[in-house]
Amino acid sequence: QTANLRSKCHLGGDWCAVHAGAPEIRPGECRTVTTIDRIQAVLSRWPLVLIGLLAGLGLGFGATKMMAPSHTANAKVFVVVGGSQNAADMNSASLYAASQMSSYETAASSPIVLAPVIQQLKLNMTPTELGKDVTATASKDSFVLDIVVSDPDAQRAADIANAIAAQMGTAIKDLTPVDKSGVKPLSSKTITPAVADTSGAASSMIRNMAGLSILGMLAGVVLALLLEARAQTSGAHLRRSPRDEADVDGGAK
Numbered sequence: 482q483t484a485n486l487r488s489k490c491h492l493g494g495d496w497c498a499v500h501a502g503a504p505e506i507r508p509g510e511c512r513t514v515t516t517i518d519r520i521q522a523v524l525s526r527w528p529l530v531l532i533g534l535l536a537g538l539g540l541g542f543g544a545t546k547m548m549a550p551s552h553t554a555n556a557k558v559f560v561v562v563g564g565s566q567n568a569a570d571m572n573s574a575s576l577y578a579a580s581q582m583s584s585y586e587t588a589a590s591s592p593i594v595l596a597p598v599i600q601q602l603k604l605n606m607t608p609t610e611l612g613k614d615v616t617a618t619a620s621k622d623s624f625v626l627d628i629v630v631s632d633p634d635a636q637r638a639a640d641i642a643n644a645i646a647a648q649m650g651t652a653i654k655d656l657t658p659v660d661k662s663g664v665k666p667l668s669s670k671t672i673t674p675a676v677a678d679t680s681g682a683a684s685s686m687i688r689n690m691a692g693l694s695i696l697g698m699l700a701g702v703v704l705a706l707l708l709e710a711r712a713q714t715s716g717a718h719l720r721r722s723p724r725d726e727a728d729v730d731g732g733a734k
Contacts, residue, residue, distance in 0.1 A: 522709035523702050530701035537697025541690030553631050554638035556646040557673035560585070560624035560653065563666055574666035577657075581667075582619035585626055585653065589617030589645055594652050598644040602637075615645065625672070635677040642675035 523530065560582070562574045588594055592608040599611060616629045628645050632638035650669040657667040 519706060523705045526705035526708060529705045529708075530698055533697035533699070533701030533704075534694050535697070537692075537694035538690050540697070541693035542686070544689055544693070551631050551633065552635035552638045552678060553629055554635070554642040554675035554677065555673070556628045556630075556642040556671060556675040558626040558628060558646045558649050558669050559672045560626065561668045561670055562624070563664075563668060570660055570662075570666070574660065578624055578667055581656075582624065582626070584656070585649065586617045586619050588652050588656065589626065589628055589649060590615040593655075594645055594648045597648050597651075598641060601644055602640055604641075611641070615641075626669075628675075630675070639675040639677040643671070646671040646674070 560578050562571065562578050590612040592612075595608040595611050595615070598604075599606065599608060604611065614631045618627045618629075619625070620627060626649065628642050628649075630638045630642040630645065632641065646669075653667050653669050654665050657665045660666050
């Protein structure tokens with residue numbers, strides 16, 4: 482009966498008087514563990530919570546440092562229609578430019594653009610490797626090409642994006658046929674240069690450290706409650722009096 486009572490009370494979140502030795506409760510009776518009890522248990526073992534907090538902060542800082550951060554830089558290029566002043570020729574050039582915008586998306590991440598950029602910036606990579614970090618998107622119903630570069634270094638990402646934007650002017654001229662007057666009617670101009678943005682790394686660091694520190698604190702709280710429950714059960718068993726033993730044995734009979 483004692484064993485059954487112990488199991489029932491413990492699993493139900495209660496403390497048994499026969500085990501806890503509570504003077505205000507008769508042997509064999511149970512009382513529910515209150516929120517105050519749990520808070521006191523955690524406060525009495527506050528070093529565990531502090532250790533969990535510090536461990537989470539350390540893991541968040543270390544994990545963020547070990548992970549290669551990815552910064553993005555964005556440059557916008559405007560495809561300019563020029564050449565002959567004849568209205569019909571201008572309209573024809575505009576239609577041609579509109580039809581080629583998807584091709585310029587592909588050209589922005591191709592060797593015709595990236596090889597000169599790699600040489601200019603002295604990058605230790607191939608055009609194929611760099612092309613994996615470059616995305617170009619043509620804005621719908623406009624002549625604007627949006628170039629996005631990802632790189633672990635924020636400044637280098639901006640430098641590459643700006644170099645690609647500048648090189649697109651040469652590539653567009655090379656890819657454009659001459660008009661009736663012998664002039665290539667298309668060119669490009671960078672309308673929004675890329676700038677280095679380091680805010681992403683700082684926010685990632687804060688987010689990782691905050692998340693892991695909360696998990697560490699929760700782990701410390703859980704461990705404190707488990708240790709308190711174990712201490713209560715073990716200590717109460719050792720403190721059980723002969724009178725309690727007699728009462729429990731009498732009840733069993």
